[in-house]
Amino acid sequence: MRAPEPRLAPTPADSRFELVSEFQPRGDQPAALAELVQGIRRGDMTQVLLGVTGSGKTFTMASVLAEVNRPALILAHNKTLAAQLYQEFRGFFPKNAVEYFVSYYDYYQPEAYVPQSDTYIDKEAIINDEIDRMRLSATRSLFERRDVLIVASVSCIYGLGSPESYYGMLLFVRQGEALDRRDLLAKLVEARYDRNDFDLRRGTFRVRGDVIEIVPAYEETGIRIELFGDEVEAITSFDPLTGKSLGRLAQVAIYPSSHYVTPQPKLQDALKTIEAELIEE
Structure with a gap:
């Protein structure tokens, strides 16, 4: 008799952040952790966590997220640091949705014109397929889950359509x-x-x-x-x-295969507007 296939159950929408680590808060970390949690619950707009390299700031922030259990956006100023933080947070939260959202361009050359030599430089870009997949995965997790932590570069502040x-x-x-x-x-x-x-x-x-x-x-x-x-x-x-x-x-x-999608009714309205403007000209 054939064994039944396993059924894959969706993740509950109310899943909690589950911190997995062999470390425990030590030294100044318990006090910093308690203060940061209290500040978030008070509604403080800004807080600063100071510490030298290797003092456990990432672990402290992971502990804060596990305590307050809220979706979080971690911003880094470049892709290298974002990738490092992404790997660290994935280690701390292996059962939760830790996502990566950075620019998907491996290479980008904007179009340009050099008047001295009358030279036009065409736009050229190389898109990283795996990073594009991870960006779309991050969007999907935001729609489906509460236990979401997204590590991003400044790429996340730009518009992605409606x-x-x-x-x-x-x-x-x-x-x-x-x-x-x-x-x-x-x-x-x-x-x-x-x-x-x-x-x-x-x-x-x-x-x-x-x-x-x-x-x-x-x-x-x-x-x-x-x-x-x-x-x-x-x-x-x-x-x-x-x-x-x-x-x-x-x-x-x-979910759609791209962030830049347009429903058919909206597309038809846009085409009618363009046609009307062409007639006027």
């Missing part, structure tokens, strides 16, 4: 519910997923009869949706490389 448009294009799929296959494929395309029946990679999907396989832009695993007519028969997490099933899901939320 949160309402992004969330409005979220696709929910639940086992046992009615779902039109054509409607699902149309929504995936609208959410900036590319159909590729041969090379299944991040941000793509493929269709094999009534089976739709999707690799979300923010995940390293794929989602397999099996339909029976217009009903969702099964939802499975799988390894895109081997195709091996990793467990069954009762429901899944599929």
Whole structure:
């Protein structure tokens, strides 16, 4: 008799920060920890934690987060320090959503014009695919969880488009519910997923009869949706490389493949406005 596949349960929205460390607060740390926690609960806008290198400031802040149990944004002034802090906080909170949000450009050359030589320099950029995935994962965690800690560079202060448009294009799929296959494929395309029946990679999907396989832009695993007519028969997490099933899901939320998405009604309104302006000119 075949053993049932494991079911992957979603993380509860009220999950707490769980600090994992062999260290305990020592020296001035307990007093600093208590003061910082009290300041947060009082609603103090700013607080400063002073300490020399190696004095345990990161551990102290991790202890504060575990105590107050609130989502947090850790800002670093460059990518190198952000990466270091990300690794440290992942070690302190292995069971929570510790995310990384920095600029996804490995190289960026803005367009420029040199009048002395009448030279135009075209814009050139190289995007890091893994960092792009981590940025989208950070966005997803903010929508789904409370136990979120995001380590970021100043890249996070720049606009990413409309949160309402992004969330409005979220696709929910639940086992046992009615779902039109054509409607699902149309929504995936609208959410900036590319159909590729041969090379299944991040941000793509493929269709094999009534089976739709999707690799979300923010995940390293794929989602397999099996339909029976217009009903969702099964939802499975799988390894895109081997195709091996990793467990069954009762429901899944599929977020857009890019932060820069525009719903079709808004796009049509923009096109009408552009056409009207062209006629006026």
